[in-house]
Amino acid sequence: MPVHLNHTIVPATDRDATAAFLVEILGLEPAPVYGPFRVVSLGNGVSLDVARADGDVPPQHYAFLVSEPEFDEIWGRIKERGLTFWADPYHQRPGQINTNDGGRGLYWSDPDGHNLEIITVPYGGW
Template sequence: MSVQLNHTIVWCHDKHRSANFLTGLLGLDSPTPFGPFLVVELSNGVSLDYYETGREIASQHYAFLISEPEFDEIFGRIRDQGIAYWADPGKQKPNEINRHDGSRGLYFDDPDGHFLEIITRPYGSGG
């Protein structure tokens, strides 16, 4: 059996603002419309399908595995835009990055309060 995540819905208040925040920060292609969604395609074939709601949004966590050079580029955009970031999911280490498993990683919020993370190695991969 082969099971793969194909897509997930990301609830937001403004799909254009939220999808463009992510694509701009991560350096991804512009989102594309599909029905009521604005779709962000990731390089491993998974898509994040932004869907607007007027209701309260429960924060979700999305972690993105990136290369070391991509980390430098994205981290530069985070700093340039003055986005708060943390080395830990408990937000106890502001303005720091983590170095788990010989990686670099950090956490930050998107416009709807979803907790995003960038890492350069999967956790538990050693290093």
């Protein structure tokens, strides 16, 4: 069997609020509780297991490969909420999207400062 990523833990100051934020913005099913986690399930069988963190939350980067229609839906929710978004991971190009590798991409932050990204074409292209 080839190796697949199954899940990763997302630290959060408020587990429930962060899971709800991810579910709402990404257009996913509600995140059930599993032990200390809120499990945000993605379409490829990978889950983001959101856990409450004590103290400071070190910001991480989470990138999501989405279809063109999904990109438009997610971007629409980001704009509806008045969230700042950027075309680049260093947040130097606010209010813009990128067209890297012939697709579209953008970055925004979750409530704890995790750098979230959506792209329609994987890095390096298809």
